[in-house]
Amino acid sequence: xxxxxxxxxxxxxxxxxxxxxxxxxxxxxxxxxxxxxxxxxxxxxxxxxxxxxxxxxxxxxxxxxxxxxxxxxxxxxxxxxxxxxxxxxxxxxxxxxxxxxxxxxxxxxxxxxxxxxxxxxxxxxxxxxxxxxxxxxxxxxxxxxxxxxxxxxxxxxxxxxxxxxxxxxxxxxxxxxxxxxxxxxxxxxxxxxxxxxxxxxxxxxxxxxxxxxxxxxxxxxxxxxxxxxxxxxxxxxxxxxxxxxxxxxxxxxxxxxxxxxxxxxxxxxxxxxxxxxxxxxxxxxxxxxxxxxxxxxxxxxxxxxxxxxxxxxxxxxxxxxxxxxxxxxxxxxxxxxxxxxxxxxxxxxxxxxxxxxxxxxxx
Numbered sequence: 531x532x533x534x535x536x537x538x539x540x541x542x543x544x545x546x547x548x549x550x551x552x553x554x555x556x557x558x559x560x561x562x563x564x565x566x567x568x569x570x571x572x573x574x575x576x577x578x579x580x581x582x583x584x585x586x587x588x589x590x591x592x593x594x595x596x597x598x599x600x601x602x603x604x605x606x607x608x609x610x611x612x613x614x615x616x617x618x619x620x621x622x623x624x625x626x627x628x629x630x631x632x633x634x635x636x637x638x639x640x641x642x643x644x645x646x647x648x649x650x651x652x653x654x655x656x657x658x659x660x661x662x663x664x665x666x667x668x669x670x671x672x673x674x675x676x677x678x679x680x681x682x683x684x685x686x687x688x689x690x691x692x693x694x695x696x697x698x699x700x701x702x703x704x705x706x707x708x709x710x711x712x713x714x715x716x717x718x719x720x721x722x723x724x725x726x727x728x729x730x731x732x733x734x735x736x737x738x739x740x741x742x743x744x745x746x747x748x749x750x751x752x753x754x755x756x757x758x759x760x761x762x763x764x765x766x767x768x769x770x771x772x773x774x775x776x777x778x779x780x781x782x783x784x785x786x787x788x789x790x791x792x793x794x795x796x797x798x799x800x801x802x803x804x805x806x807x808x809x810x811x812x813x814x815x816x817x818x819x820x821x822x823x824x825x826x827x828x829x830x831x832x833x834x835x836x837x838x839x840x841x842x843x844x845x846x847x848x849x850x851x852x853x854x855x856x857x858x859x860x861x862x863x864x865x866x867x868x869x870x871x872x873x874x875x876x877x878x879x880x881x882x883x884x885x886x887x888x889x890x891x892x893x
Contacts, residue, residue, distance in 0.1 A: 534736040535678040536746035536880065540845045541607030543600045544727035544832045545581045549607055553729075553842070554849035557831045564723045564833055566716070571701050572708070576716040579723035581833030582699060593630075593700030594640040598647035600728035600838075601627065601695035605648050608691060608730045609656065615742040616655055623652075624687055625660045625730075626676055628669025628694035628837045631869050635702030638664060644695060658691075667797045668755070668865035670694035670729075670840030671873035675753035677733040688738045692844070693730030696836035710763065714800065722799040725833020729841035731848065746880040747848035751860075753875040754779035762803045762868050770810030772872040777811055777864055780874040781818050784860075791819045791876070792858020793850070795826045795843035797865050799834045804866055820858065840865045840873065851879040 540550040545563035547553035564581045571591055582588070586599055605625070625648060630636050641662045652658035663669045670692055677690035698704065707713040707724060714721035739746055756779070758772025781791070798804050812822035828835060828842050835842060843863045850856035859879040866872055 533682045535681050535733055535750040536736050536739050537731045537748040537750070537844065537848050538734050538739050538744040538746055539608050539611040539732040540730065540747065540848055541604040541611070542727070542729040542842060542845045543583065543604040544828070544835070544842065545583050545725060546831050548585070548603070550729075550845050550849060554846050554853070557828050557846060558850075558855065560831070562831050564725075564830065569704060572705060575708075578713055578715045580699075581723050581725035583726055591699060591701045593635050593697045593703055594643045596697040596699055596726055597629070597695045597728070598644045600697060600726060601644055601693070602647045602651060604695070604728035605691070605693065605730050606651055608732055609651060612656075612689075612732055615744050617742070620655055620657060621689060622657045622659060622687070623689050623691060624680065625658050625691045625693070626673035627660060627662055628666070628673055628840060629662050629664045630696050630837045631664055631666040631867060633703060634706040635700035665871050666837050666867035666869065667839050668867040668871040668873035669837050670844065671753060671863060671865050671875050672755050672871060674733065674750065674840075674844070674875055675755055675873065678750055678753055681733055681735040681738070686735065688734060690733045691730055692733055692841065693728065694838040694841035695728040696838040697726035698724030698834065698836065699726055712801070720800060720802055722801065722829065722834035725829075725835045727828070727832050727835040727838040727842055729838055729845045731841065731844045747852055748844075749878045749880050751783045751876040751878050752780045754873070756872045758866070758870045758872050761870055762801070768803060768807055770807045772870065773807055773864060773866060773874070774811050774814050776872040776874040777815055777862065780862065780876045781815065783876060784818060789860060791860045791862045793826060793847065793856060793861035794819065794822065794824065795847055795861060795863045797839040798825055798827050799829045807866060819862070847877055
């Protein structure tokens with residue numbers, strides 16, 4: 531990359547919190563909103579594990595409606611943090627939002643409801659141009675890669691917002707998960723607790739962030755995407771080739787250095803396919819990590835949050851550096867979508883590369 535891209539603001543909404551700070555604090559503390567319940571709307575079945583945002587309407591079982599509400603609240607938080615720094619002139623701001631891949635209860639046409647809720651938050655000075663990406667778990671990190679390109683161009687956007695929104699809390703979606711044995715229920719050996727969340731981060735080129743007087747929360751060293759052809763729910767043996775390609779490209783800035791990645795943020799959710807996929811990556815690229823077996827994921831606190839995972843991990847990573855509890859100055863984030871998209875990003879704590887001042891992290 532040419533000019534450094536930095537994260538300068540974040541917002542989040544999840545079952546464990548209503549702001550970026552509160553969500554990060556809850557996840558760090560191990561607070562969980564995963565509960566074992568019955569869902570009457572699906573008939574009397576075995577108890578199932580689920581994580582809901584308790585401040586939304588408990589009777590609302592439309593995934594699109596819940597996504598629109600979650601997304602608007604998370605994006606509004608980012609815009610509020612940016613408001614004092616916005617220059618007098620009008621600014622066009624792309625909003626690259628990751629959404630679920632098509633599934634029962636969620637079709638491409640449903641994205642319009644989420645897009646409308648997000649676009650309505652714009653103003654005369656901050657004109658939001660919402661661009662949905664229905665590519666699932668890896669969508670936000672794919673969006674981050676595009677954002678880095680846009681803020682680094684000669685005729686660049688000074689600001690790009692990247693995010694992800696998802697909710698499995700739709701009757702059709704939950705029934706589909708049950709049919710595919712993906713829903714973690716009483717007596718099941720595998721599966722996940724369906725959750726919901728939204729998260730957004732503001733991305734700028736470092737010089738523009740300084741001009742706007744915005745302190746960087748994280749520096750994006752690299753972002754990469756790849757494709758996997760051996761997909762989940764097929765008989766093909768996935769050897770992690772697509773994810774290895776994405777992670778390997780993201781790690782290029784560390785070549786010929788003694789640096790290692792201290793933190794890994796992922797979308798591991800209890801499914802064997804994802805765990806085995808990362809296992810193959812760790813076997814090939816393990817030397818780049820302090821400990822490739824230590825994985826951070828919001829799933830135990832928020833449930834499986836699908837397309838929101840990548841953006842939520844960006845928020846959690848940035849907050850760990852802001853609050854000084856991260857285990858090191860470099861972090862790798864990765865995501866794996868069911869249709870084959872793989873994405874990874876290498877982030878760095880903003881001050882760790884400076885020549886002056888204290889360097890608190892082991893190199």
